[in-house]
Amino acid sequence: MRLFAALIPSRPSLAAALCALRSRAERAHTRMSSSSSLPVAAVCQMTATPDKEANFSAGSRLVEQAKEGGACMVFLPEGLDYIGSSRDETLHLSESLEVTLSAATLTWPGELVSVYRKAHLFDVELTSKGVSLKESAFTIPGPRLVPPVQTPIGKVGLGVCYDLRFPELSSALQRHGAEILTYPSAFTVATGTAHWEVLLRARAIETQCFVLAAAQVGAHHAKRTSFGHALAVDPWGEVIGDCGGSDAGLTLVQIDLQRLRDVRRDMPVQRHRRDDRFYCSLD
Numbered sequence: 001m002r003l004f005a006a007l008i009p010s011r012p013s014l015a016a017a018l019c020a021l022r023s024r025a026e027r028a029h030t031r032m033s034s035s036s037s038l039p040v041a042a043v044c045q046m047t048a049t050p051d052k053e054a055n056f057s058a059g060s061r062l063v064e065q066a067k068e069g070g071a072c073m074v075f076l077p078e079g080l081d082y083i084g085s086s087r088d089e090t091l092h093l094s095e096s097l098e099v100t101l102s103a104a105t106l107t108w109p110g111e112l113v114s115v116y117r118k119a120h121l122f123d124v125e126l127t128s129k130g131v132s133l134k135e136s137a138f139t140i141p142g143p144r145l146v147p148p149v150q151t152p153i154g155k156v157g158l159g160v161c162y163d164l165r166f167p168e169l170s171s172a173l174q175r176h177g178a179e180i181l182t183y184p185s186a187f188t189v190a191t192g193t194a195h196w197e198v199l200l201r202a203r204a205i206e207t208q209c210f211v212l213a214a215a216q217v218g219a220h221h222a223k224r225t226s227f228g229h230a231l232a233v234d235p236w237g238e239v240i241g242d243c244g245g246s247d248a249g250l251t252l253v254q255i256d257l258q259r260l261r262d263v264r265r266d267m268p269v270q271r272h273r274r275d276d277r278f279y280c281s282l283d
């Protein structure tokens with residue numbers, strides 16, 4: 001099994017672990033015994049708390065469920081390892097990448113193949129909506145984007161949560177060959193209600209990629225609740241999976257890269273893009 005992680009920097013937690021689950025032999029067996037040969041991805045949501053052991057158990061239950069459902073890739077949310085109830089607790093619970101991985105390997109033995117660290121930090125005060133978070137108080141942004149990773153379902157471009165709001169990032173990943181974008185997230189209820197689905201579908205439509213966004217859902221502690229609705233969107237912008245707004249769980253989606261090629265052939269927006277008009281002075 002291989003692990004792909006999108007990480008929160010300097011609080012080096014396993015924000016997203018994407019696991020290729022099965023051996024080649026097992027996959028061949030499934031292919032022969034099922035009617036469709038399209039690979040299946042599991043997009044998950046859970047409620048992390050400050051209790052790491054409980055979070056890893058919840059994560060491994062989702063991985064087991066995904067495996068039973070025939071998935072060859074599992075997408076887990078930002079803050080999979082924990083969501084702290086204060087800056088101090090968050091810093092106190094942080095571990096080195098090696099330690100976090102070895103905690104994770106209790107259930108997911110594997111080799112780390114790519115690490116992406118969140119570029120945009122959520123320093124936001126929406127007083128009227130009761131949202132006040134200062135991610136930069138416990139996080140250092142990552143230094144660079146990373147190239148999309150070849151996986152059993154296609155080439156995956158890595159972003160994290162708030163990164164979703166910056167189309168320059170998804171556009172860059174698409175130009176570097178991404179077929180699937182992933183945004184493991186922990187969206188607030190207020191901003192999720194207003195923006196989550198629209199942003200994910202917009203990123204899918206603009207880049208003509210699948211967008212798979214695992215999410216946190218429900219109450220992490222007395223002061224923090226997440227929106228949920230872990231979502232899967234196809235390259236036409238259609239929602240093909242939604243985990244809802246209340247419980248932990250997963251959605252299983254087939255990843256049909258022929259569909260992506262058809263959408264890109266029929267509407268070649270990437271070839272129509274007038275970069276000469278955007279990267280120049282306007283006077």
Ligand SMILES: O=C(O)CNC(=O)[C@H](CS)NC(=O)CCC(=O)C(=O)O
Nearest residue numbers: 079083122135161162186187188191
């Ligand atoms: O650090 C942790 O404990 C887990 N990380 C998070 O929850 C992060 C940073 S506070 N959340 C977001 O980026 C929310 C973005 C959002 O809600 C929006 O863009 O509207």
